[in-house]
Amino acid sequence: MLFVEYPKCTTCKKAKKWLDEHSVSYEDRHIKEQNPTVEELKEWHEKSGLPLKKFFNTSGLLYKEMNLKDKLKTMSEEEQFDLLASDGMLVKRPIAVAADTVLVGFKEADWEKTLL
Numbered sequence: 001m002l003f004v005e006y007p008k009c010t011t012c013k014k015a016k017k018w019l020d021e022h023s024v025s026y027e028d029r030h031i032k033e034q035n036p037t038v039e040e041l042k043e044w045h046e047k048s049g050l051p052l053k054k055f056f057n058t059s060g061l062l063y064k065e066m067n068l069k070d071k072l073k074t075m076s077e078e079e080q081f082d083l084l085a086s087d088g089m090l091v092k093r094p095i096a097v098a099a100d101t102v103l104v105g106f107k108e109a110d111w112e113k114t115l116l
Contacts, residue, residue, distance in 0.1 A: 001025065001026045001096060001097060002027050002029060003015070003016065004029045004031050004091075004095040004096075004097065005030065005094045006031050006089070006093050009094070012093055014106055015094040018108060019115075022116060024116075031095075034088075035085060035086075035087065035091075036095075038082060038084075038085045041055065041084050041085055041091075044102040044104075047097075047101055052080055052081075053072060054092065055091060056068065056080075056084070056091070057089065057092045057093065060089055061089075062090055068083075092104050093105075094106055096111065098115065101114055
């Protein structure tokens with residue numbers, strides 16, 4: 001499983017601790033150093049079954065500075081993917097990429113149901 005995180009993020013730390021406590025093996029990836037590509041984001045989006053908006057870090061400074069709350073409504077999906085791939089700080093995290101599913105954000109109950 002691929003675990004995409006920003007190490008300073010408290011939610012990512014909680015998720016990582018949870019993975020370790022439940023002996024779930026994963027490959028760690030720093031979202032700012034190794035940004036998800038448009039191709040990866042498209043694949044993850046499809047696997048997750050979530051609306052694309054759920055991939056945006058809506059509480060992040062960059063999201064707010066760029067006024068994306070309003071801009072996203074008029075952007076095409078392609079433009080949104082390009083934007084997400086342009087800066088890891090725009091992407092909601094952590095992301096758990098398993099063989100057949102993708103989890104975005106950390107909700108312990110969802111992770112337990114899906115990964116254990």
